[in-house]
Amino acid sequence: MTIKAEYIWIDGTEPTPLLRSKTKILDSVPTELPIWGFDGSSTNQAPGKASDCVLKPVFSCPDPIRGGDHLLVLSEVLYTDMTPHKTNTRAQLAEVAEKYASQEPLFGIEQEYTMFKGSRPLGFPDSGGYPGPQGPYYCGVGSDDIYGRPLVEAHLEACIQAGLGISGINAEVMPGQWEFQIGPLGPLEVSDHMWVARWLLHRIGEDFGISITLDPKPVRGDWNGAGAHTNFSTRAMRSSYDAVVKAAEALGKKADEHVANYGHGIEDRLTGQHETAPWDQFSYGVSDRGASVRIPWQVEVDGKGYLEDRRPNANMDPYVVTRLMVSTCCEALA
Template identity: 70%
Template sequence: MPFKAEYIWVDGTRPTAKLRSKTKIVEDGAELPIWGFDGSSTNQAPGDKSDCVLRPVFSCPDPIRGGNSVLVMCEVELITGAPHPTNTRRACAEAAEKFADQEAIFGIEQEYTFFKDGRPYGFPVGGGFPAPQGGYYCGVGADEVFGRDVVEKHMDLCLQAGLHLSGINAEVMPGQWEFQIGPVAAPQVADELWVARWLLYRIAEDFDVSAMLDPKPVKGDWNGAGAHTNFSTNAMRDNYDAIITACDALGKDGKVAEHIAGYGAGIEHRLTGMHETAPWSEYSYGVSDRGASVRIPWQVERDGKGYIEDRRPNANCDPYVVTRLLINTCCSALANA
């Protein structure tokens, strides 16, 4: 019996790309074929040369449609077979392959904010603000938590899809939540994050709310939304010196600006030095320091091995870009240490 395959891809919208998808009916037993789409409608091609190609790179069960249906993450290619200029996955995969011997793995903490009727979910109807942040983080109760029904459904769907979901929690601002994907190697961790984002957007439709990745959804004394990225290599998982080497490498001349440029649009509005962030224009690292660019967890220092948390990536970052940058910068330094 034929099955439904939801082909998902990252478009060319700037400064922050969007997800697109469409359904293909595939004959039972057939491999997922390459497909195409109108790139002139996704900011990826002019109208007179509009054809773009979808190449399947990751698939998992579709927990919404069920049965034999699948979700299919795709790379975008030109009709020549070359990666499309908006295809950031290919470079990520190449970096991961180049340093495959270092066995880099990632865990990405995806923060997001629910919006309903033009305001963050949980903000008063008609304007104004709720009580100041403080009690909402990992809170419980209808006066502090908003959107749990959507979050619980999303968590179930991710698990049914076989994604490496490792947890969820309510965040510091009302209507703000987080889920974590990992530990997984690149580019798969980014594939899974994009699919998890798609599932979040899709299931939120059924609850008549929108999930937004705006890095600073509310101006003023409210936390922004990030995608803190936990990273380690085999050397870092074995000794503390390698962790310091990686942290130092991220602060080298040129690297700070390169990473900030690749960590999501509007990053200067979130990385202000307030609300558990370091200033976007400065670099620092420290043990148990959520005001640093890169945090070394306390247990890592105690154990003398482990991982680091790059706290700079925005909620709206491209995880293919973030993981590529971390691999290239840290693994190059470790290879030369």
């Protein structure tokens, strides 16, 4: 039996890393996936004179594109001495997740993205100019307002077949812009699943001739940006409203550190308009989508639950965002 294992990793491109992948042929379904290597000088992760980097499998799932027993294999990048590469943000998260595991942190991440056909967002006139103003596109239906649904449905089905923790999809505020949600899962799990779901989105886009961007402000002007709203709770928050408020206040005390690590171009998106708070001002409030952190209305009513950090960009690294949120909130709630 021949198995195609698609090894996926995150490269060293700055300011926003890219996904890379290549296929390894295995003679049978392995009990343990082998480590592999790649040319780090071609992925901004090593100089040419010492170019070898190591791929260490950390998460695998069925490959919904190739089908059968073929696999997708998400891998960490290591140096040849088997220590984490400087671009390996997963290793840093693993330490923090283990430290605060007793608080049982959970995440649900809402990944917004924009589809492009050529140089223009899907749904924007090919001849130039703009579609009608925002309003009917969010969660809309009908060919006048919705673009790219076949790709979106194919991606949803692929994530389900892969066994990823996908929990929903919806059309977003700008034409050609959609969202999928991963979670609720622990910090490592939600981040691993998110990276594989992103890879699947880009890969399936190839079959439709559509490119995917996680640019936080893909169209300038009076158009919504693209974020990755991050919902977070701990065991204490899921039983106490006071703990939810305490976590929100803790995020405010480290606002600068978080914003600096929530994705490149955050100043272009967090302007105080289009359902955002200004990037250099922190706020939280109940049911307030213009706040940095939103506490859903039902959380206040129930007296327990979770919060939504609305600041992370669509192009954020989930390993970094979950690490910062666990560290900041769990330290405050300890």
